[in-house]
Amino acid sequence: MKKSNFIPVSQPIFLGNEKKYLINCIDTGWISSLGKYISVFEKKFSNYCGVKYGVAVANGTVALHLLLKTLDINKNDEVIIPDLTFIATANAVSYTGAKPVMIDSDMDSWNINVDLIERYITPKTKAIIAVHLYGQPCNMKKILYIARKYNLLLIEDCAEAHGAEFDNKKIGSFGVGGCFSFYGNKVITSGEGGMIVTNNKKIFEKLLFLRDHAMSTKKRYYHSEIGFNYRMTNLQAAVGLAQLEKIDKILNLKNEIEKEYIENLADIGNIKFQKIFYDRKKICWLFSALVNENKTKNRNGLINHLLKNNIDSRPFFIPMTNLPPYYCKRKNSNALFLSKKGINLPSSINICESQIKYICKKIKNYFFVKSFY
Numbered sequence: 001m002k003k004s005n006f007i008p009v010s011q012p013i014f015l016g017n018e019k020k021y022l023i024n025c026i027d028t029g030w031i032s033s034l035g036k037y038i039s040v041f042e043k044k045f046s047n048y049c050g051v052k053y054g055v056a057v058a059n060g061t062v063a064l065h066l067l068l069k070t071l072d073i074n075k076n077d078e079v080i081i082p083d084l085t086f087i088a089t090a091n092a093v094s095y096t097g098a099k100p101v102m103i104d105s106d107m108d109s110w111n112i113n114v115d116l117i118e119r120y121i122t123p124k125t126k127a128i129i130a131v132h133l134y135g136q137p138c139n140m141k142k143i144l145y146i147a148r149k150y151n152l153l154l155i156e157d158c159a160e161a162h163g164a165e166f167d168n169k170k171i172g173s174f175g176v177g178g179c180f181s182f183y184g185n186k187v188i189t190s191g192e193g194g195m196i197v198t199n200n201k202k203i204f205e206k207l208l209f210l211r212d213h214a215m216s217t218k219k220r221y222y223h224s225e226i227g228f229n230y231r232m233t234n235l236q237a238a239v240g241l242a243q244l245e246k247i248d249k250i251l252n253l254k255n256e257i258e259k260e261y262i263e264n265l266a267d268i269g270n271i272k273f274q275k276i277f278y279d280r281k282k283i284c285w286l287f288s289a290l291v292n293e294n295k296t297k298n299r300n301g302l303i304n305h306l307l308k309n310n311i312d313s314r315p316f317f318i319p320m321t322n323l324p325p326y327y328c329k330r331k332n333s334n335a336l337f338l339s340k341k342g343i344n345l346p347s348s349i350n351i352c353e354s355q356i357k358y359i360c361k362k363i364k365n366y367f368f369v370k371s372f373y
């Protein structure tokens with residue numbers, strides 16, 4: 001196969017006004033962090049989430065950091081997070097000096113096991129970050145109950161689940177703030193970028209303040225504390241806004257991709273799909289599944305086999321407690337299990353049915369060397 005036939009895991013696709021809005025930025029000179037697209041993007045994205053306010057920032061990691069700082073999370077505090085997540089969740093907590101406390105996964109949702117959370121709450125615990133991993137919403141009913149019972153702040157990491165819902169309510173709207181990422185491989189992208197959505201006016205104002213070096217709104221160059229430059233540029237917001245205008249279409253296309261994978265892989269039994277819960281609406285970010293092992297076949301073998309056939313894929317994240325900065329002797333067995341078996345398959349919205357069929361055929365080839373397919 002030629003290199004041009006390589007099927008990437010994810011590729012940003014521009015369906016709408018991206019170019020038009022970008023050219024407008026250049027023509028008008030508004031390329032930095034002032035300009036109309038930023039506030040329009042903030043308004044429309046928070047609206048999409050059913051939340052009052054949006055604060056656009058440079059990326060998803062600093063969205064989490066800025067929110068934690070705004071909530072006054074500091075050293076000596078503890079923040080509960082899932083062990084299985086992208087490292088940005090844990091790092092954002094570490095930047096504040098607080099300690100991330102890593103909790104094992106639930107085998108059905110692949111998210112934080114809500115039945116374990118209470119065991120890890122101490123007098124130092126200040127917040128819980130619910131991460132909606134691989135497009136699947138957490139059990140927000142149970143997490144909200146725990147947060148209220150122990151008076152903890154609830155933060156949502158929505159970087160992989162734009163548009164997902166729990167109890168018919170969009171994720172990002174459950175806690176004090178929801179953090180999103182618009183990195184190149186996320187559901188919608190602004191190149192690099194992120195946003196915090198919140199219903200709380202005080203938090204909204206503090207986020208704006210800290211995002212801009214904690215500068216007084218009354219007295220120019222007066223800074224009452226150490227803030228940050230975490231601003232998003234108008235160029236990024238231009239792309240983000242154009243992507244947001246197509247988010248329903250993008251999510252529908254990704255749904256179709258997921259359906260086709262499931263149809264084509266349902267009969268082989270070696271692949272386990274994400275669970276559908278009656279109380280939540282998952283979205284498809286990157287098609288995600290678990291690979292059953294046997295004596296000779298496993299997830300890493302499948303990744304190599306696909307790569308030989310010009311098909312890109314990704315293993316699941318490594319649990320935080322298995323990484324040097326957060327290494328812990330006590331192991332979270334479910335997180336490790338999922339990390340070892342999970343795979344993301346190509347899910348760009350421009351992938352065609354014949355490519356998905358080809359990928360699934362190669363997966364079957366891997367498990368059944370003499371294939372009928």
Ligand SMILES: *Cc1c(COP(=O)(O)O)cnc(C)c1O
Pocket residue numbers: 059060061062085086088089131157159160180181182183192193194
């Ligand atoms: C991508 C991601 C982030 C961070 O977003 P960036 O924009 O890359 O900084 C945070 N949390 C999770 C779960 C992510 O997948």
